[in-house]
Amino acid sequence: MAKRVGLEVTVAVAEAVALCRIDMAGVYPITPQSHIAEHLSNMVADGLLDAEFVTVESEHSAMSAVIGASGAGARAYTATASQGLLLMNELLPIASAMRLPICMAVANRAVSGPLNILNDHSDIMPQRDTGWISLFAENSQEAVDLSIQAFRIAEDQDVMLPVNVNIDGFQLTHMVEPVEMPTQEEVDQFLPPFVPHATLHPSKPVTMGAFSMADYFTEIMKAKDEAIRNSKKVILDVWEEWGRLFGRSYKPVESYKADDAETLILTMGSMGETAQLAIDELRDKGVKAGLIKLRLWRPFPFAEIKAAVKNTKKLIVTDRAVSFGGPGGPVFSEIKSALYAETTRPAIYNYIYGLGGRDITVHDFVGMFEKVLADTENSSADTYEFWGVRE
Amino acid sequence: MIEVRWHGRGGQGAVTSVELLAVSAIAAGKFAQGFPSFGPERRGAPVAAFTRIDDKKINVRSGIYDPDVVLVLDSSLIGLVPVTDGLKPGGKLIVNTHKTPDEIRKALNYAGTLALVDGTGIARKEMGVPIANTTMIGALLKVTGVMDLDAMKEAVEHRFGRIAQKNINAMKRAYDEITISN
Numbered sequence: 001m002a003k004r005v006g007l008e009v010t011v012a013v014a015e016a017v018a019l020c021r022i023d024m025a026g027v028y029p030i031t032p033q034s035h036i037a038e039h040l041s042n043m044v045a046d047g048l049l050d051a052e053f054v055t056v057e058s059e060h061s062a063m064s065a066v067i068g069a070s071g072a073g074a075r076a077y078t079a080t081a082s083q084g085l086l087l088m089n090e091l092l093p094i095a096s097a098m099r100l101p102i103c104m105a106v107a108n109r110a111v112s113g114p115l116n117i118l119n120d121h122s123d124i125m126p127q128r129d130t131g132w133i134s135l136f137a138e139n140s141q142e143a144v145d146l147s148i149q150a151f152r153i154a155e156d157q158d159v160m161l162p163v164n165v166n167i168d169g170f171q172l173t174h175m176v177e178p179v180e181m182p183t184q185e186e187v188d189q190f191l192p193p194f195v196p197h198a199t200l201h202p203s204k205p206v207t208m209g210a211f212s213m214a215d216y217f218t219e220i221m222k223a224k225d226e227a228i229r230n231s232k233k234v235i236l237d238v239w240e241e242w243g244r245l246f247g248r249s250y251k252p253v254e255s256y257k258a259d260d261a262e263t264l265i266l267t268m269g270s271m272g273e274t275a276q277l278a279i280d281e282l283r284d285k286g287v288k289a290g291l292i293k294l295r296l297w298r299p300f301p302f303a304e305i306k307a308a309v310k311n312t313k314k315l316i317v318t319d320r321a322v323s324f325g326g327p328g329g330p331v332f333s334e335i336k337s338a339l340y341a342e343t344t345r346p347a348i349y350n351y352i353y354g355l356g357g358r359d360i361t362v363h364d365f366v367g368m369f370e371k372v373l374a375d376t377e378n379s380s381a382d383t384y385e386f387w388g389v390r391e
Numbered sequence: 392m393i394e395v396r397w398h399g400r401g402g403q404g405a406v407t408s409v410e411l412l413a414v415s416a417i418a419a420g421k422f423a424q425g426f427p428s429f430g431p432e433r434r435g436a437p438v439a440a441f442t443r444i445d446d447k448k449i450n451v452r453s454g455i456y457d458p459d460v461v462l463v464l465d466s467s468l469i470g471l472v473p474v475t476d477g478l479k480p481g482g483k484l485i486v487n488t489h490k491t492p493d494e495i496r497k498a499l500n501y502a503g504t505l506a507l508v509d510g511t512g513i514a515r516k517e518m519g520v521p522i523a524n525t526t527m528i529g530a531l532l533k534v535t536g537v538m539d540l541d542a543m544k545e546a547v548e549h550r551f552g553r554i555a556q557k558n559i560n561a562m563k564r565a566y567d568e569i570t571i572s573n
Contacts (some may be wrong), residue, residue, distance in 0.1 A: 006417030006425075008410070118429055171452050174414040176425035273450035361453040379457055 002246070009140045009172050010035035012179045013079075014094040015104055016144040018049045019187040020151050023194075025075035026054040026065035030084040031117045032169035033107035048189060059084035062093040070100040071208050075151060078102065081108035081169055085123045091132070094161045096131030097224060098209045101154030102162040102192070103130075105147065108269065108320075109169040112368035118357020119169040121269065121320040124297075125330045131224050131342040133163040133231055134297040138272045140179040142295075143167045145248060148187060154237050155194050159231040166297075168270035170357065184245065185292025190245055232299045252301035253308050254293040257283060263369060264309060264315040264346070268294045268331055271360050278365030287368055294331065309339065314381075315346040318370050320354045328352075328384035336382070347381035353388065355362050364388065392444035393537055394455045398474050399464035401432045404524030405440040411546045412528060413436070416444045419542040424449055437472045444537050459508075462531055463487060464510075469498050478503070485524050485530050485569075487511060492572045504532060506534045508569040510561075517561035525551075529562035530569045540566055 007015070009179035014036045016026075025044075029036040043049035055063045059080050065075040080088060084105055091213055095102050099147035108347020110116040111123050117291075121221070124134065133153060137143040143165065150163040167173055182190075198206045232252070239250035256262055256276050267275050272293040292308045294301075309315050327333050339345040349372050354360045364387065399405035412572060413425030421444055428439040440548065441455045454546045459476045466488035468474060475484060482503060486495055487510035508530050510523030517526070532540055540563060547562075548555040 004417070006423060117431065119459035170426075170429040174426055174429065175452075176410050176423070177449075178417045178422055270452055274452045277450050359454045361456075362451065 001187065002182050004178055004180050006176050007140070007181075007233045008035060008176050009167065010107070010174070011039050012144050012181065013147050013167065014039035014043070014142055015181060016147045019182060020148055020191055021185055021193075022049070022051050022077045024052045024054065024064045024066065024069040025078065026056050026069065026131065027078050028056050028059045028062045028080070028084060030081050032119075032173040033079045033081045033084070033105065035173070036105055036107070038239075038340055040077075042163045042201070057100055060091065061089040061225065063088040063095065067091060067095050067098065067100060068200075070095075070102050071098065071200045073194070073196040073201075074237070075194045077103050077104070079105035079107065080119075081107040082111050082123045085127060086111060089127060089148050091333050092132060092162075093132035094129055094209060096228075097220065099160040099197075099227070100380075101151070101160055103150040103154055103166045104162065106164050106166045107164050107169045107173045116356040117169070119171050119226065119320070120355045120357070121166070122322070122355075124164065124166055125321040127164070128298065128330065131161065131228060132157075132298065133161055133228065133235070134166065134256075136166045136295055136297060137168075138270055138293065138295075139236065140172070140175065140177045141248065143172060143227065144179055144181065145242065145246070145250070147247065148182065149238055149242055149250070151194075152191050153231065153235050155195065156234045156238075159227065160197065161227055161231060161236050166269060171270045175208055186245065188317060190242070194265060195218050215389055218340070228299050232273065232296075232301070234277050235296065240377065250295065251304070252294075252296035253304040254295060255308055256291040256293070258290035258292055258308060260288060261312055262288040262289045263314045263316070264292055264312045265365065265368065266294060266331070266335065267318050268293050268297065269320065271318070271354065274360065274362060275365045277362045281366055282369055287369065287373070300338065302332060305335060305338050306342060310344075312346045314349065314372055314378075316349045316351060316372055318368075319350060319352045319384075322355070332384060347378040349375075349381055350384035351387040352384060353386075358388065392449065393460065393535060394458045395442040395460045395462060395531065395535075396458040397440040397442070397462045397495055398456055398468050398472055399438055399440070400434075400468070401436050401438050401526070402434040403464050405438055405464055407550070408524040408528055409440040409442045410455060411525070411532070411543065411550060412442050412444075414544045415546040416482055416538060418545060419538055421446060421538070422449050428542060458482065460531065460535055462527060464527055466490065466495075468494070475499055475501055479503065480515035480564060483534055485527070485534055487527055487530075492570075503538065504571065504573050506530060506569050506571045508565050510565055513561050513564045517564060518557045525558040526561040526565045533566045533569050
């Protein structure tokens with residue numbers, strides 16, 4: 001039986017990863033991820049986790065080490081944030097091109113400058129096109145569940161791609177809250193041992209990450225694109241099975257009081273439940289407000305997004321990152337692009353919020369609804385605004 | 392839901408206390424959050440930490456601005472940090488001090504419920520160290536009644552091992568000795 005306990009989210013994630021019987025972790029500490037690295041290191045040192053903990057001198061080395069380990073057939077894990085993720089960037093498309101099922105936690109944190117250690121999504125957004133499957137957790141339970149599901153998705157022979165699980169820094173990582181930890185038996189039942197397609201081994205030489213010029217490069221890129229698009233079917237299957245085994249269902253797009261909503265707000269990450277409270281407050285006032293939460297960032301769930309917004313008049317998209325000089329926040333751009341060909345689509349508003357740890361309250365979400373509802377001419381639709389900015 | 396803001400200095404164990412309290416509340420079947428004030432912390436500098444406890448699932452993930460209870464681990468912060476900021480009408484202020492209620496009320500211009508205990512004195516006597524973070528959990532439980540003192544035992548034992556009992560004794564004394572004035 002799963003046990004309900006109070007744990008700091010980073011510790012819960014590290015324990016979940018240990019339940020996955022990883023063979024190797026290569027992690028460089030960086031706030032707000034460090035407790036994952038520390039706890040994994042402790043478990044290895046205490047003999048509770050039979051894995052190689054490779055102490056590396058940078059995140060570039062961490063990603064290099066897990067690529068090597070995964071290539072050798074190990075179930076390999078890493079975790080990082082912010083500048084650490086940027087330092088890994090060079091290697092992320094290599095991991096996906098080599099079709100290595102590496103799993104990584106990203107304890108989302110603002111990127112410098114100015115130096116900031118608190119949460120937003122500016123670290124993961126520039127990694128969007130590296131060919132990684134990308135999932136967002138809303139609470140401790142999701143951080144734990146997604147961390148386990150990640151290996152199963154990544155290692156599926158029809159996927160064989162790396163997966164990152166995004167866990168908002170501090171708002172999630174540094175929170176002690178309740179979580180149901182699955183048992184070792186339950187995880188063993190869900191996650192079979194990793195059987196690699198091919199491994200680096202002296203007795204049976206293979207080439208991985210080879211050289212390619214114009215003759216094959218386009219075909220390899222197309223193959224990678226098809227692989228991540230096709231991964232969605234496996235992700236849905238894995239979530240369906242998880243629901244049956246653990247009683248917690250996962251969907252690419254979650255909704256809350258959205259069915260009859262005339263105005264919807266979209267969140268991604270840890271603020272979803274706080275937004276729910278705003279929806280309750282607005283519903284009490286008679287406003288037909290609803291919420292959708294984007295859990296699957298890559299592959300992008302086009303069909304689910306279209307279905308989720310098809311009856312709504314106005315859609316508020318929230319972003320925790322900026323595309324400087326661009327069309328709006330990165331999530332907003334994706335949603336707009338996804339709905340471009342639809343004959344009827346909602347007016348879309350974009351609020352960029354919660355940058356560098358700026359707190360977001362129920363009041364903020366209610367304020368966004370009030371502002372959008374007051375815009376009867378839809379004059380500020382299709383544009384973006386920095387919510388709460390002082391000018 | 393009860394929301395508590397803790398004021399201490401880096402190194403005094405406010406974060407440990409919110410963690411122990413959240414873990415114990417969850418083990419007792421409740422829902423809880425324990426979290427530090429987000430950001431870099433330095434030994435000796437003023438810090439805050441936060442606790443939410445409820446009987447149902449807690450959805451809010453914002454900071455705590457209007458606490459039901461404020462707990463001051465280090466009374467030297469009074470005058471330096473606005474400890475009563477946002478305290479709800481009818482809220483409760485708990486201070487670790489050997490001073491009198493009148494002295495604290497005057498220093499803070501505060502007329503609400505005030506609970507005082509010499510947590511540092513108790514910690515010295517019971518544990519031989521002037522660190523009152525676990526001691527003051529006893530004070531908080533007495534003032535709020537949010538759960539039984541016994542509910543803390545497992546988490547404290549897990550955390551402190553062979554010195555757990557001393558922590559529990561100190562907690563119990565603060566629970567018994569705190570004086571509450573309205």
